[in-house]
Amino acid sequence: MNSLDRFGDDLCEELLSYLSLEDKFRFECISKQWRRVVFESQTVVTIDGNTGRWFHPMLGRVSKAELKRKMEYKPTIDYPLEDTAIELLVKYCSHLTTIYMNFKNISVDTIDKFFTKFGPKLKSVNVFGFNESVDQKWIEKWLKMCVNMQSFTNNDRPLYNVMIQLVPKIPVLFKRLNSIRLDVHTLDEDINGLMTALDVFADKYGHQMKTIGLIVWSSNAVIIDAILTQLMDSLPRMQTLISFELSFTADSQVSSEDWIQLLTTIGINCRQMKSLDINRLTLSNIVVGEEPLTSNLLQPLRRLTHLYLLYMT
Numbered sequence: 001m002n003s004l005d006r007f008g009d010d011l012c013e014e015l016l017s018y019l020s021l022e023d024k025f026r027f028e029c030i031s032k033q034w035r036r037v038v039f040e041s042q043t044v045v046t047i048d049g050n051t052g053r054w055f056h057p058m059l060g061r062v063s064k065a066e067l068k069r070k071m072e073y074k075p076t077i078d079y080p081l082e083d084t085a086i087e088l089l090v091k092y093c094s095h096l097t098t099i100y101m102n103f104k105n106i107s108v109d110t111i112d113k114f115f116t117k118f119g120p121k122l123k124s125v126n127v128f129g130f131n132e133s134v135d136q137k138w139i140e141k142w143l144k145m146c147v148n149m150q151s152f153t154n155n156d157r158p159l160y161n162v163m164i165q166l167v168p169k170i171p172v173l174f175k176r177l178n179s180i181r182l183d184v185h186t187l188d189e190d191i192n193g194l195m196t197a198l199d200v201f202a203d204k205y206g207h208q209m210k211t212i213g214l215i216v217w218s219s220n221a222v223i224i225d226a227i228l229t230q231l232m233d234s235l236p237r238m239q240t241l242i243s244f245e246l247s248f249t250a251d252s253q254v255s256s257e258d259w260i261q262l263l264t265t266i267g268i269n270c271r272q273m274k275s276l277d278i279n280r281l282t283l284s285n286i287v288v289g290e291e292p293l294t295s296n297l298l299q300p301l302r303r304l305t306h307l308y309l310l311y312m313t
Contacts, residue, residue, distance in 0.1 A: 212238070
């Protein structure tokens with residue numbers, strides 16, 4: 001009898017759970033027991049730039065039956081995979097619920113197969129890398145498949161464009177959505193589309209939203225003012241909001257009056273909020289010698305447990 005067999009499967013599984021995924025693939029050959037239980041406790045796999053060095057060659061070595069067994073319990077994939085790797089995931093994986101995936105250079109047919117199988121199962125979606133040549137109708141189709149999505153993050157313009165058009169069109173599509181993080185890629189000509197989407201979003205999803213993040217890729221004063229004005233109208237309708245992040249990728253001029261009004265609106269209306277992160281605001285129109293951040297300003301935010309403010313004068 002192998003000396004490790006005396007531990008029993010439960011204890012052996014607990015011990016093996018502390019191994020990295022790479023070590024599990026390497027050490028599963030130690031005994032039949034290890035081979036049987038080594039992947040049972042693996043519920044999440046993150047394939048990043050480091051693990052990619054050994055994961056991709058491994059795909060060519062393992063048999064399809066082994067790949068099915070190894071990956072059957074893995075709900076998370078994080079790495080820009082090739083078509084062949086995604087096709088293997090589509091064919092042999094059954095439990096993906098969270099994706100952080102770069103679809104750059106992946107064919108439309110392969111992406112369509114992926115979302116056809118996993119779309120209804122996905123709870124957290126963070127995808128990017130869609131080529132500008134990908135028809136927005138495809139992206140809209142894939143998003144519509146994610147009906148059980150609870151968390152959504154976008155990192156590029158094609159996905160952003162589809163999302164702000166889709167929300168007003170089908171405002172109750174994502175009934176479980178409670179967390180959203182948007183990279184706001186807005187030009188002057190589509191600012192009205194963003195305002196409409198934010199308004200509908202607050203109206204239809206405000207009662208269930210817990211986390212919102214907006215990363216604004218613009219220093220245009222008109223766009224910044226419009227976004228702040230819409231936020232001051234939308235945030236009071238989000239009574240369950242716990243965490244809010246507003247970041248700018250460039251120095252963005254905001255008057256001290258708007259700045260104070262935004263914080264006051266959040267403090268008075270978002271009574272469940274615990275975390276506030278506002279990044280890279282440049283305050284303008286401030287009287288020399290006046291302190292823009294005072295105890296009176298922070299008074300409405302007394303319920304916060306986490307506060308991050310980065311501003312420049």
